[in-house]
Amino acid sequence: MRAVRGRLGAIVALLVAAGLALSALAGLTWRRSLAIPADGPWQVVLRHPAGGWSACLDDASVATTATTDDLPASYVTADLASDATVRDVRRVAECLSGAMTGGTIQVVAINP
Structure with a gap:
């Protein structure tokens, strides 16, 4: 009986480890899918937001930013320049998507 219990524990531990490994690998390739309105600004x-996202807002197409006073910031907005294109918006959004480890992005x- 003890051998069965030991073997079952080992199988459960192996399955848990495999599940954690797969979820970690899935996180490496996961990208947020963003809907970008056709017309701007x-x-x-x-x-x-969590992670190293702030450098993404140093993009030349970002005109102004605003951040809540709480730390870490719970709400951040970035207005793109009036002459920004969809390509500019996508570049900023993709940078944020790759840099953020938590939170949500909306355009x-x-x-x-």
Whole structure:
């Protein structure tokens, strides 16, 4: 009976380890899918961002940013320049998607 219990424990441990490894690998290739409105000007909205995302907002197409006072910031907005293109928005959004380890990204059209 003891041998069966030991073998079952080893199998369960192996399955848990395999599941953790697969979820870690899935996280390496996972990218957020973002809907970008066809017409701008655009604003990128981050909710509860985590990770090294702030460098992405140093992009030349980002005109202004605003961050909540709480730390870590719970809400960040980045207005893109009036002459920014969809390509610019996508570049900033992809940078954020790759740099953020948590939180959400949303791209919205704003009224000029």
